Amino acid sequence: xxxxxxxxxxxxxxxxxxxxxxxxxxxxxxxxxxxxxxxxxxxxxxxxxxxxxxxxxxxxxxxxxxxxxxxxxxxxxxxxxxxxxxxxxxxxxxxxxxxxxxxxxxxxxxxxxxxxxxxxxxxxxxxxxxxxxxxxxxxxxxxxxxxxxxxxxxxxxxxxxxxxxxxxxxxxxxxxxxxxxxxxxxxxxxxxxxxxxxxxxxxxxxxxxxxxxxxxxxxxxxxxxxxxxxxxxxxxxxxxxxxxxxxx
Amino acid sequence: xxxxxxxxxxxxxxxxxxxxxxxxxxxxxxxxxxxxxxxxxxxxxxxxxxxxxxxxxxxxxxxxxxxxxxxxxxxxxxxxxxxxxxxxxxxxxxxxxxxxxxxxxxxxxxxxxxxxxxxxxxxxxxxxxxxxxxxxxxxxxxxxxxxxxxxxxxxxxxxxxxxxxxxxxxxxxxxxxxxxxxxxxxxxxxxxxxxxxxxxxxxxxxxxxxxxxxxxxxxxxxxxxxxxxxxxxxxxxxxxxxxxxxxx
DNA sequence: TTATTTCGTGCAAAAAAGTGCAAAATCGCA
DNA sequence: TGCGATTTTGCACTTTTTTGCACGAAATAA
Numbered sequence: 001x002x003x004x005x006x007x008x009x010x011x012x013x014x015x016x017x018x019x020x021x022x023x024x025x026x027x028x029x030x031x032x033x034x035x036x037x038x039x040x041x042x043x044x045x046x047x048x049x050x051x052x053x054x055x056x057x058x059x060x061x062x063x064x065x066x067x068x069x070x071x072x073x074x075x076x077x078x079x080x081x082x083x084x085x086x087x088x089x090x091x092x093x094x095x096x097x098x099x100x101x102x103x104x105x106x107x108x109x110x111x112x113x114x115x116x117x118x119x120x121x122x123x124x125x126x127x128x129x130x131x132x133x134x135x136x137x138x139x140x141x142x143x144x145x146x147x148x149x150x151x152x153x154x155x156x157x158x159x160x161x162x163x164x165x166x167x168x169x170x171x172x173x174x175x176x177x178x179x180x181x182x183x184x185x186x187x188x189x190x191x192x193x194x195x196x197x198x199x200x201x202x203x204x205x206x207x208x209x210x211x212x213x214x215x216x217x218x219x220x221x222x223x224x225x226x227x228x229x230x231x232x233x234x235x236x237x238x239x240x241x242x243x244x245x246x247x248x
Numbered sequence: 249x250x251x252x253x254x255x256x257x258x259x260x261x262x263x264x265x266x267x268x269x270x271x272x273x274x275x276x277x278x279x280x281x282x283x284x285x286x287x288x289x290x291x292x293x294x295x296x297x298x299x300x301x302x303x304x305x306x307x308x309x310x311x312x313x314x315x316x317x318x319x320x321x322x323x324x325x326x327x328x329x330x331x332x333x334x335x336x337x338x339x340x341x342x343x344x345x346x347x348x349x350x351x352x353x354x355x356x357x358x359x360x361x362x363x364x365x366x367x368x369x370x371x372x373x374x375x376x377x378x379x380x381x382x383x384x385x386x387x388x389x390x391x392x393x394x395x396x397x398x399x400x401x402x403x404x405x406x407x408x409x410x411x412x413x414x415x416x417x418x419x420x421x422x423x424x425x426x427x428x429x430x431x432x433x434x435x436x437x438x439x440x441x442x443x444x445x446x447x448x449x450x451x452x453x454x455x456x457x458x459x460x461x462x463x464x465x466x467x468x469x470x471x472x473x474x475x476x477x478x479x480x481x482x483x484x485x486x487x488x489x490x491x492x493x494x495x496x
Numbered sequence: 497t498t499a500t501t502t503c504g505t506g507c508a509a510a511a512a513a514g515t516g517c518a519a520a521a522t523c524g525c526a
Numbered sequence: 527t528g529c530g531a532t533t534t535t536g537c538a539c540t541t542t543t544t545t546g547c548a549c550g551a552a553a554t555a556a
Contacts, residue, residue, distance in 0.1 A: 002269075005267050008305075017420070034546060037503070053502065053554070124390055125369050134389065136390070137387045139385045141384050142372055147373065154387075270512075280537080301542095301543060302544090
């Protein structure tokens with residue numbers, strides 16, 4: 001079998017089954033694994049597949065359908081950079097959803113070894129992109145607006161977790177009214193997450209500070225850390241610092 | 249034998265067998281390999297064949313592959329169109345993951361009122377795009393390769409469901425070996441889905457028919473309906489029709 | 497952690513390709 | 527037909543490509 005022919009075959013196999021093993025291919029084509037490895041390396045070099053330990057993956061499967069709209073994305077990247085400093089190896093991390101959390105997932109250091117528990121479809125996809133992080137998904141009914149799972153079963157499952165830290169992207173925060181939202185079911189889930197975490201971290205862009213919505217998630221006093229794109233010393237954040245919240 | 253005559257012979261041979269070896273041609277036409285090499289070089293120069301070390305490949309073979317990305321998606325769209333005809337209002341539908349299932353989710357009729365239960369992150373996102381469909385997510389650990397949830401909890405939850413129909417995008421099907429896959433955890437989940445459904449529908453492009461992988465999901469007899477992009481009367485599908493499977 | 501698998505690199509043998517050349521065949525043209 | 531020019535072909539030789547193997551490094555699994 002010709003080399004080019006062999007590579008075509010491999011390419012077809014990868015695209016058909018999404019993933020191939022070096023050993024299987026070596027077996028099927030009857031050449032040494034070294035040869036297959038070299039083929040995979042070449043195909044990966046030219047961008048046709050994605051190489052992995054032990055085989056290769058289809059490119060089409062792994063390409064990210066990127067978030068459209070870069071609305072406020074820079075700010076959210078800054079927030080994500082700050083937030084990842086709170087994560088340590090071995091942690092169990094409860095995570096909400098939203099674009100800020102997605103940025104957090106993308107900002108994770110390469111070699112991090114941690115477990116992320118979330119009910120957000122988009123956040124889960126971002127977390128699974130990470131090479132070593134484990135991802136646990138909280139199942140239940142999916143809320144169409146927010147693309148997170150909501151409902152009694154989700155809340156029950158969250159209540160069984162003892163997480164080290166909880167990251168919530170929040171919609172509104174105000175010193176008196178606390179954390180608020182306008183979706184009753186989402187609020188229930190966030191409350192459950194707060195109850196199941198040793199530490200609660202709220203992520204928000206400065207625009208949402210000192211705003212509030214209809215339904216209360218939690219009082220300020222239940223919050224441990226607040227992350228914004230602002231300097232921690234910013235006067236806008238003073239009420240929260242005064243309330244004993246660590247602002248970064 | 250004239251030079252032109254010889255080159256035409258080579259061209260026929262290439263298009264017939266998709267590949268030729270320099271040594272074979274030299275043998276068949278009784279000229280030195282140098283001459284064959286020069287012929288191949290000329291034919292490749294004028295774009296009639298693809299040269300390779302040791303011989304040459306058919307051009308049609310190679311190019312049809314290059315467009316395979318789009319080509320495959322078209323087939324999957326056809327499959328999705330056929331599969332949606334099986335869905336009725338009010339149904340509870342178990343759904344696996346994969347690109348074919350994603351197409352199914354996009355092909356749902358606007359006014360459909362049904363409940364989709366899935367453990368695939370990408371499929372769930374597609375289903376939530378539908379205006380009226382309800383989406384239930386099966387939670388557990390997320391497998392990085394396939395981006396579906398796997399594990400005992402997922403299987404336990406699936407076992408509590410009594411679905412009307414189950415759509416599985418499958419990796420390999422063969423009359424004797426049945427449905428097979430190469431990821432043990434994914435297989436467990438698919439088996440659970442089959443057990444929990446009144447009807448089992450397998451979706452697959454024709455390339456995967458009569459191929460098999462390492463781990464068995466189910467025997468052919470457990471399958472009710474097979475959906476491919478081919479005409480149901482296609483001879484390739486005969487063994488499955490004969491096995492009592494409804495092929496559409 | 498330890499054990500196993502897989503990877504990357506260098507190396508050597510074998511196959512194939514490129515190169516220059518000369519003999520043979522073919523062509524062009526009177 | 528004759529004769530030089532051109533093309534084609536095979537051969538000897540060198541260079542490149544391909545492939546499998548060995549061995550230490552790295553990654554993964556237990």
